[in-house]
Amino acid sequence: MIESEHMTETALLPDHVDVAIVGSGFAGLGIAIKLKQAGRDDFVVLERADDVGGTWQANTYPGCQCDVPSNLYSFSFAPNPAWSRTFALQPEIWAYLRKVADDFGIRPHVRLGTELTGASWSEDEQRWHVETSRGAFTARVLVAGMGGLSEPSIPQLPGAESFAGPAFHTARWDHDADLAGKRVAVIGTGASAVQVVPRIQPLVGKLSVFQRTPPWIMPHPGRAVRPRERGLFRVLPAGQRAVRGAVYWGRETYVLPFKFHRLSRVPERMARAHLQQQVADPALRAKLTPGYEIGCKRILMSNEYFPALQQPNVELVTAGIAEIRPRSILTSDGAEHPVDAIVYGTGFRTNDMPAGERLRGREGRLLGDVWREQGMQALRGTTIAGFPNLFMLVGPNTGLGHNSIVFMIESQLAYVLDALGTMDARGAAVLDTREGAQAAFNARLQASMRGTVWTEGGCASWYLDAHGRNTTLWPGTSWSFRRATRRFDPAEHVLEAPTARRALEPAAALLS
Numbered sequence: 001m002i003e004s005e006h007m008t009e010t011a012l013l014p015d016h017v018d019v020a021i022v023g024s025g026f027a028g029l030g031i032a033i034k035l036k037q038a039g040r041d042d043f044v045v046l047e048r049a050d051d052v053g054g055t056w057q058a059n060t061y062p063g064c065q066c067d068v069p070s071n072l073y074s075f076s077f078a079p080n081p082a083w084s085r086t087f088a089l090q091p092e093i094w095a096y097l098r099k100v101a102d103d104f105g106i107r108p109h110v111r112l113g114t115e116l117t118g119a120s121w122s123e124d125e126q127r128w129h130v131e132t133s134r135g136a137f138t139a140r141v142l143v144a145g146m147g148g149l150s151e152p153s154i155p156q157l158p159g160a161e162s163f164a165g166p167a168f169h170t171a172r173w174d175h176d177a178d179l180a181g182k183r184v185a186v187i188g189t190g191a192s193a194v195q196v197v198p199r200i201q202p203l204v205g206k207l208s209v210f211q212r213t214p215p216w217i218m219p220h221p222g223r224a225v226r227p228r229e230r231g232l233f234r235v236l237p238a239g240q241r242a243v244r245g246a247v248y249w250g251r252e253t254y255v256l257p258f259k260f261h262r263l264s265r266v267p268e269r270m271a272r273a274h275l276q277q278q279v280a281d282p283a284l285r286a287k288l289t290p291g292y293e294i295g296c297k298r299i300l301m302s303n304e305y306f307p308a309l310q311q312p313n314v315e316l317v318t319a320g321i322a323e324i325r326p327r328s329i330l331t332s333d334g335a336e337h338p339v340d341a342i343v344y345g346t347g348f349r350t351n352d353m354p355a356g357e358r359l360r361g362r363e364g365r366l367l368g369d370v371w372r373e374q375g376m377q378a379l380r381g382t383t384i385a386g387f388p389n390l391f392m393l394v395g396p397n398t399g400l401g402h403n404s405i406v407f408m409i410e411s412q413l414a415y416v417l418d419a420l421g422t423m424d425a426r427g428a429a430v431l432d433t434r435e436g437a438q439a440a441f442n443a444r445l446q447a448s449m450r451g452t453v454w455t456e457g458g459c460a461s462w463y464l465d466a467h468g469r470n471t472t473l474w475p476g477t478s479w480s481f482r483r484a485t486r487r488f489d490p491a492e493h494v495l496e497a498p499t500a501r502r503a504l505e506p507a508a509a510l511l512s
Contacts, residue, residue, distance in 0.1 A: 013111060013135050018042035020130050020139035022116045022355075025054020027145035027393035027409050029097060030075065033104045034413045040420070044139075045106065046132060048115035052101045054147065056094040061173040061192060062199035064090035067301055070225075071244045072251070072404045075100065079240050081233030087222035120360040121388055126429045126499060128389065140389060140429075143416065144355050147394040151354045153347050153462075155187075157324050164326040167342040170196060181205040182340040185329055187321070189215055191300055193345030197314075198304035200343075207314045208337050210321060210329070213459065214287065216271045216294045220301040252477050254402035258295045258453045259476070268294040278306035287318050296457025298401060347462055361387035362432075376471040379438040379492060380485050382412055383419075388432040388496075391416045396471050397445055399463075401454075403478045411482040418488035423495065430496035437492035448475040 019035060021028050024047040035043050049057050066073050070083035073093070078100050084092060101107055115133040119142055122129055128142045152169040160167070166177040170192035183206040186193050193209070194217065201207050233240040257264040271294060279285040288306070290297075309316055319331035329337045353376070356368035365386060371377070378384045381398035382391055393416075398408050423431055446469060449455050454463050454470045463472040474481050 011108075011111065013114070013132065013137050014044060016127075016138045016140075017044045018139070019044075019141045019143060020119075020128065020137075021045045021143045021145055023047065023054055023145035023147065023393075024049075024052035024101070024110060025056065025097070025145065025147060026075075026406055027147055027412075028052075028054065028143075029101055029104075029106060030409050030413050031143050031145060031391075031393060031416060032106045032109060033075075033077075033100070034417055036105060036109075038417055043109055045110045046114045046116055046130075047110055047112050048133070050112055051098065052106075052110060052112075053094045053097045055171075056090055056097060059090060059171050059173075059192070060175070061170040061196050063195035064170075064192070065195060065222075066090075066093060067191070068404045068406075069247050069251075071240060072247050073406055075406065076244070076410060078103070079233070079237060079244070081230055081237070081240055083225055083230070085222055085224055087220070116355075116358055118358045118360070120364065121362060121390075123362065124499070126388075126496075141391070141420070142359075142389060143391045143393065144359070144395075145393040146353070146355050151348060152344070154344050155346055157321055159324040162326050163324050163342060165340045165342070167344070169344040169346070171348070177341060179204050179341055183338055184208070184341045184343060185210060185337065185339040186343045186345055188345035188347070189213070190345055190347050191298060192347075193343075194300050194302050194305045196343065196345060198302070198308040201308045201311055201314055205313065207311075208317055208329070208339060209309065209314065210317045210331075211287070212320070213292075213297070214290045215297060215300045216268070216290050217274065217300045217302055217305060218267065218271050219274050220303045222301075248403070248407070251403045252479060255477055258401060259451075261293070261451075261453060261456075264294050264453060267299070271299075275306065278303075279310065281310070284310070284316065287316055290459075292459035293453050293457035295401065295453040296459035297461040297463075355392075359387065359390065361390070375442075375465055375467060375469055377438065377442045379433045379441050380415065381408075381474075381481075382415055382485070383431075383433040383438075383493070385433040385435040385438045388430045391419070397442075397474055398481070399472045399474065400478055401463075401473055407478050408474070408481055411478075411485045415485040415488055422488050422490055426490070426495050427497060428495035429498040430494075432494045432496070434492055434494060445475060446470075 021032055021043060024045050028045055029052065032043060032045050051057055066088050069086055070088040074080050074096060080096050117133055118131040120129050128139045130137055130139055152171045154169055166174055168174040179200060180203050182204055184204045185208045186197055187210045189211045197209060257267055275285060275288060279288060308314060317331060319333040321329055322332045323330040327338060329339055356371050359367040367387065376396045378392055378395045381395040384390060393409060393412050400408060419431060449470050452475060454473055463470050465471045
C-alpha cells in the first residue's frame with residue numbers, strides 16, 4: 001500500500017521506501033531530519049515503543065539524568081534555551097526529542113509500535129527486505145539507528161526465574177511495583193544504579209546494594225540554570241552557541257588522561273578526595289575504592305550516592321551472588337539476604353548488539369555471525385563490508401567516555417548524506433564497503449587503543465569484547481572522528497549500477 005505524506009504515526013507501512021530508519025532516538029531522528037532538509041522525503045522511521053525518544057523514552061527510572069552538559073547534549077541545529085539544569089534530567093531530554101520530531105516535521109514518517117524483527121539484502125532486487133512486528137516492506141537503503149544502549153543486559157544468575165517478587169532492569173522500570181517499605185536489592189553499581197540508589201533509599205524499608213566492582217565517582221557539578229541565563233539564550237542564541245563551544249572544547253581535554261596514563265593521576269586524586277570527604281568509615285571506604293585505573297570503566301558523577309550508602313537502612317554487599325531464591329539472595333559467603341524486589345542496574349548489551357541477530361547481508365550472512373568471527377567492526381563506525389546500502393549510526397567504536405555522543409552522531413549524519421549523494425551522482429544502486437578498507441581502518445583504530453587506560457587500565461569493562469578488544473569507544477578526540485568522517489571516500493567502497501531488472505522498473509512504473 002502506498003502511503004500519503006499526511007498519514008500519521010499509526011499509518012500502515014509502505015510497500016517500498018527509499019530509506020528505512022530503525023530507531024527514533026538522537027540517531028534516528030537526526031538522520032530523518034537531515035534527509036528531509038536535503039529534500040529526501042521518501043523515508044520511514046520504525047520505532048518499537050509507543051513514542052519517539054529512544055533511550056530517553058525507555059529509561060524512566062528514578063533519578064535518570066544525563067552526564068553530559070545540557071547545552072552539548074542536543075543537536076547543534078536545534079538548540080534548547082529552556083534547559084532547567086546544566087545536566088538535564090530524563091523527562092526534559094525526552095521532551096526535547098519529542099519537540100524536535102514535531103518542529104522538523106518528522107512525525108508523519110514515524111511508525112510507532114513497529115519493531116524490526118529482521119532484514120535481509122536481496123542481491124537480485126538490490127534492496128533490503130524489511131520485516132517488522134506490523135508487516136513487511138522493501139527499502140533501497142537501511143539505516144540502523146538503534147544505538148548500543150537499547151537492549152538491557154541481565155546476568156544469568158542461578159535461580160533468578162524462581163524469584164517470587166517483582167524483578168526488573170532499570171531500563172524497563174516497573175512503575176506499578178510498590179517499593180515503599182519493602183526490602184529491595186539493587187544488583188550492579190554502574191551509572192543507573194548510582195542514580196537510582198539515592199532516589200529509592202528514603203522510600204524502601206531495607207536496601208541491599210550488590211557490588212561486584214566499585215566505580216570511580218567524581219563530584220557532580222550540576223546546578224539549576226538561572227532564569228536570566230535562559231532568558232539570555234532565548235534572545236541571544238549566539239550566546240548559547242558560545243557556551244556550547246566552550247563546553248565542547250573543555251571536555252575534549254578530558255580524553256588526555258585516558259590516552260596518557262601519567263595524566264590520570266589528577267582525576268584519580270579528585271575522585272579519592274571525594275570518597276574521603278563523603279565516607280568517614282575506613283572499612284566502607286576500602287570497599288568503595290576501585291582497584292583499577294580511573295577511566296578503565298565509565299567514570300560516574302554523584303554527590304548523593306556515597307551518603308545514601310551510609311543510611312541505616314542500606315547495606316553494601318560485596319560477596320558474589322551464588323543463587324537467587326524465591327524471597328532472598330544467597331551470596332558466596334553463605335549469607336542470605338531477604339528481599340521483596342530486585343532491580344537490575346547491570347547495563348546494556350554493547351558488545352553483542354541485538355541488531356546483529358536481525359540483519360542478513362550478502363549470501364544471507366548474519367551480521368552477528370560475521371562479528372563473532374572477526375569482532376564487532378565497521379568502516380568509520382558506519383558501513384560494513386558485505387552489507388550493502390546499510391548505514392549504522394552509533395556503530396562500533398563510535399562511543400565516547402569524555403564528550404557528547406550527539407557530536408559523533410552529527411558527524412555520521414553528514415557522512416551518510418555524502419554517501420547517498422555520491423550514489424546519486426554516479427547512478428549507483430548499490431554501495432558496499434571494501435573488506436580491505438574496513439580491515440585497514442580497524443587495524444589503525446586498534447593500534448591507537450594500545451597503551452590507553454581502556455585496554456590497559458586493569459579492569460574488565462563493557463567497552464571490551466570477549467577477545468579484550470575495545471569495540472565500543474573511539475580512541476581519541478571527537479574532533480578526530482569528525483575529521484575521519486568529513487567526506488565520503490568512494491575509493492573505500494564498491495559502487496554498482498542498477499541491474500537490468502532494476503533499470504526497467506521506472507519505465508514499468510510509468511506504464512502501469
